Amino acid sequence: MTAHPxxxxxxxxxxxxxxxxxxxxxxxxxxxxxxxAWAARVEPGGDRLTVFLHEDAARAMLTKLERHPExxxxxxxxxxxxxxxxKGRLVGARAARPDEEAVVFAQIESFAxxxxxxxxxxxxxxxxTVWPCHALEVxxxxxxxxxPGPGTGGVLA
Amino acid sequence: MIRLESLTACFMGLIPAWLCTCSKDGVPxxxxxxxxxxxxxxxxxxxFQFFNKSKRNILENPQAMVRLLxxxxxxxxxxxxxxxxxxxxxxxxxxxxxxxxxxxxxxxxKGIFKLLGADVYEVLSIDPIPWEPGLAPGLSPSGRTTExxxxxxxxxxxxxxxxxxxxxxxxxxLDSILETIESLFGFRHxxxxxxxxxxxxxxxxxxxxYPAGGVGSEVGFGEGIIGMVAEARKPIRVSGMxxxxxxxxxxxxxxxxxxxxxxxxxxxxxxLAEPETQLGIPxxxxxxxxxxxxxxxxxxxxxxxxxxxxxEVLGGYLAIAIQNALLRERAHEGxxxxxxxxxxxxxxxxxxxxxxxxxxxxxxxILVDGEYLVRGVPAKVLWKVLREREGDPxxxxxxRRLRLDRALGLPEFKDNLESxxxxxxxxxxxxxxxxxxxxxxxxxxRVEADAELSLVGG
Numbered sequence: 001m002t003a004h005p006x007x008x009x010x011x012x013x014x015x016x017x018x019x020x021x022x023x024x025x026x027x028x029x030x031x032x033x034x035x036x037a038w039a040a041r042v043e044p045g046g047d048r049l050t051v052f053l054h055e056d057a058a059r060a061m062l063t064k065l066e067r068h069p070e071x072x073x074x075x076x077x078x079x080x081x082x083x084x085x086x087k088g089r090l091v092g093a094r095a096a097r098p099d100e101e102a103v104v105f106a107q108i109e110s111f112a113x114x115x116x117x118x119x120x121x122x123x124x125x126x127x128x129t130v131w132p133c134h135a136l137e138v139x140x141x142x143x144x145x146x147x148p149g150p151g152t153g154g155v156l157a
Numbered sequence: 158m159i160r161l162e163s164l165t166a167c168f169m170g171l172i173p174a175w176l177c178t179c180s181k182d183g184v185p186x187x188x189x190x191x192x193x194x195x196x197x198x199x200x201x202x203x204x205f206q207f208f209n210k211s212k213r214n215i216l217e218n219p220q221a222m223v224r225l226l227x228x229x230x231x232x233x234x235x236x237x238x239x240x241x242x243x244x245x246x247x248x249x250x251x252x253x254x255x256x257x258x259x260x261x262x263x264x265x266x267k268g269i270f271k272l273l274g275a276d277v278y279e280v281l282s283i284d285p286i287p288w289e290p291g292l293a294p295g296l297s298p299s300g301r302t303t304e305x306x307x308x309x310x311x312x313x314x315x316x317x318x319x320x321x322x323x324x325x326x327x328x329x330x331l332d333s334i335l336e337t338i339e340s341l342f343g344f345r346h347x348x349x350x351x352x353x354x355x356x357x358x359x360x361x362x363x364x365x366x367y368p369a370g371g372v373g374s375e376v377g378f379g380e381g382i383i384g385m386v387a388e389a390r391k392p393i394r395v396s397g398m399x400x401x402x403x404x405x406x407x408x409x410x411x412x413x414x415x416x417x418x419x420x421x422x423x424x425x426x427x428x429l430a431e432p433e434t435q436l437g438i439p440x441x442x443x444x445x446x447x448x449x450x451x452x453x454x455x456x457x458x459x460x461x462x463x464x465x466x467x468x469e470v471l472g473g474y475l476a477i478a479i480q481n482a483l484l485r486e487r488a489h490e491g492x493x494x495x496x497x498x499x500x501x502x503x504x505x506x507x508x509x510x511x512x513x514x515x516x517x518x519x520x521x522x523i524l525v526d527g528e529y530l531v532r533g534v535p536a537k538v539l540w541k542v543l544r545e546r547e548g549d550p551x552x553x554x555x556x557r558r559l560r561l562d563r564a565l566g567l568p569e570f571k572d573n574l575e576s577x578x579x580x581x582x583x584x585x586x587x588x589x590x591x592x593x594x595x596x597x598x599x600x601x602x603r604v605e606a607d608a609e610l611s612l613v614g615g
Contacts, residue, residue, distance in 0.1 A: 022187040023187065024185035025185055031179070032178055032222045033177060034175065034235075036289070068183060070183055072177075079403060080407060081406075087184065124172075147410075147411050148408050148411065149407065153209045
C-alpha cells in the first residue's frame with residue numbers, strides 16, 4: 001500500500017494563510033464539477049485537510065461526493081501564484097461550528113487583502129456568500145506543485 | 158440556457174476563471190485560468206501553455222467545467238464544456254498568442270511563456286451559480302452603475318475625423334490625435350510611435366498624460382504590447398496587467414528552478430508604472446505599418462470584443478491621416494503656416510546661459526553638457542544646422558535642402574525626414590529648451606538659441 005504524504009508545517013502555514021480555494025469533484029459519468037471554498041485547516045498529523053464552503057455549495061458537491069469521494073483542492077495565492085493541489089477522498093462532512101466562523105473570516109480577510117493588492121476592491125469580497133459554512137474533511141493522498149510554469153503538476157511530497 | 162454573448166464581460170480577463178477536469182480513472186483536478194476567450198455563440202477557447210494535468214485529463218476525458226465571474230455584477234456562472242479541438246494557427250490562435258507573448262516579452266519569458274494551442278470547447282450549458290449571486294442589480298464592483306455606454310461610436314469617430322482635418326501640420330496632427338482621444342474616449346494616457354531610422358524599431362514621437370514625455374524612446378518589434386502590435390499588425394488589448402505580469406513572474410521563477418534560463422532582460426513598460434489595461438493599435442496603410450498608437454488606463458477599462466473592429470478602422474484612419482500629413486508637408490513646402498497651437502507639455506527647466514554640445518560622428522550622437530540629447534538622423538540634422546547657424550544666426554533651412562545633403566545619409570525612398578524633425582524639435586523642448594526649431598513655413602524652419610553655444614567635435 002502506498003504511503004500517503006503529510007502536509008508539512010511550512011506548507012500547512014501556507015494552506016491556512018487565506019488563499020483562493022477551489023474544489024473539483026465528479027459524477028458517475030466522469031463529468032467534473034466544482035465550487036469555491038473559503039478557508040482550509042490542516043488537521044493534526046498533516047494527513048487530513050478540512051475545507052469550509054457555503055452550505056449550499058457543500059450540498060451540491062456532496063450529491064456527487066457521496067457516491068464518488070474523490071476530490072481535488074487547488075489552493076492559490078493570487079499575488080505570487082504559489083499554488084498547491086491536494087488530492088484525496090472525502091472522509092467527513094458536517095455543518096461548521098460557531099467557533100469556526102472566526103477562522104473562516106480571518107482567512108477571507110487575508111485573501112481579500114491579497115486581492116486588494118491586485119486592484120480588486122473590497123466590494124468583491126463583500127459580495128461573497130460565506131456563512132453558514134459546511135466543513136468537508138478530506139484525507140490527503142497526493143500533494144502537487146501547482147505554481148504555474150514548466151514544473152506544474154510535479155509531486156510535492 | 159443563458160446565451161454566451163450575454164457574458165461578454167466575463168471574457169475580458171479581468172477576473173480569473175477556474176477549470177475542473179477529470180481523468181479517465183475518475184480523479185478530478187482544479188486549475189486557475191487567467192483568460193477564457195469567446196469564440197462564437199456555441200464555443201469558447203482556453204489557452205494551452207503547459208502540458209499539465211488539466212490538458213492530460215482533457216485528452217482522456219473531454220468533459221470540463223469552467224466557473225466564470227462576471228466582473229460587473231460578480232454573479233458566478235458554471236459552464237459545462239466538451240473539448241472539440243486544439244488550434245495551432247489561424248485568427249483565434251493568433252489573437253491569443255499575441256496577448257500571451259506581449260506579457261512574456263515584458264517578463265523576459267519569450268519562448269517559455271507561450272501559447273502551444275488554442276483549445277476550443279463546445280459550451281453544453283451555462284447556469285448561474287446560486288450561492289454566488291453577486292451584487293445588487295445595477296451596481297458594479299467600483300460602485301458605478303453598469304449602464305455606461307461604449308466610448309466607441311460612429312459619432313465619436315466623425316468628431317475625431319473633423320478635428321484631425323483641421324490640423325495644419327504633422328506636428329499638430331499628432332497632438333490633436335492624442336488630445337481628441339482623451340476628450341472623446343477618456344484615455345488620459347496615450348502615445349504614438351512611428352517608424353524611425355532603424356528597421357524593425359519604432360520611436361515615440363508624441364505622448365500625453367505622462368510626467369516625462371519620453372520623446373525618442375525606442376521599442377523593437379516584438380517587445381511588449383507595442384512591439385507585438387508592430388510585429389503582428391493587429392490590435393492587442395491586455396486587461397488585468399498586474400495580475401498577468403505576476404503570473405508570468407511566477408512562471409519565470411518556476412522555470413529557473415527547473416533549470417531553464419529565461420532571458421533576464423526585461424523591457425521596461427513605457428508609460429504608466431502599473432497599467433491595468435494596455436491597448437495597442439497598429440496604424441496601417443495598405444498593409445504598410447506607419448506606427449502604433451498605445452493607450453493605457455490605470456483602471457480595469459472595459460474593452461469589448463466588438464471594439465476590435467472599431468479600433469482597426471480607427472487605426473487605419475489615423476494612419477492615412479498621418480501619411481497624408483507627411484505628403485502634404487512635402488508637396489506644399491514653403492507655404493505659410495498658421496501659428497502652432499500651444500500644447501501642454503511637461504515643464505522644462507531652462508535658463509542655462511552657456512551650452513556645450515558634443516557630436517560623436519561614429520555614434521551619430523549629440524550630448525549637451527555631458528547629457529544624452531539625441532542620436533541618428535535627428536542628431537546629424539541638428540549638428541548641420543547648428544554649424545551653419547554659426548556663420549549666419551538668421552539662416553533659414555528647408556526640408557528640401559536637407560534632403561539633398563548626402564552627408565545626412567537619408568534614404569532615397571521614404572526618408573521620414575518630417576517625423577525626424579518633429580522628434581528633434583520635441584526632444585529639444587524636453588531636454589534642451591534653450592535651443593528651438595521654429596517653423597517659419599511648411600517645410601521651412603530656423604534655429605533660435607537663448608544660450609551661447611559651444612560646438613565640439615564633428
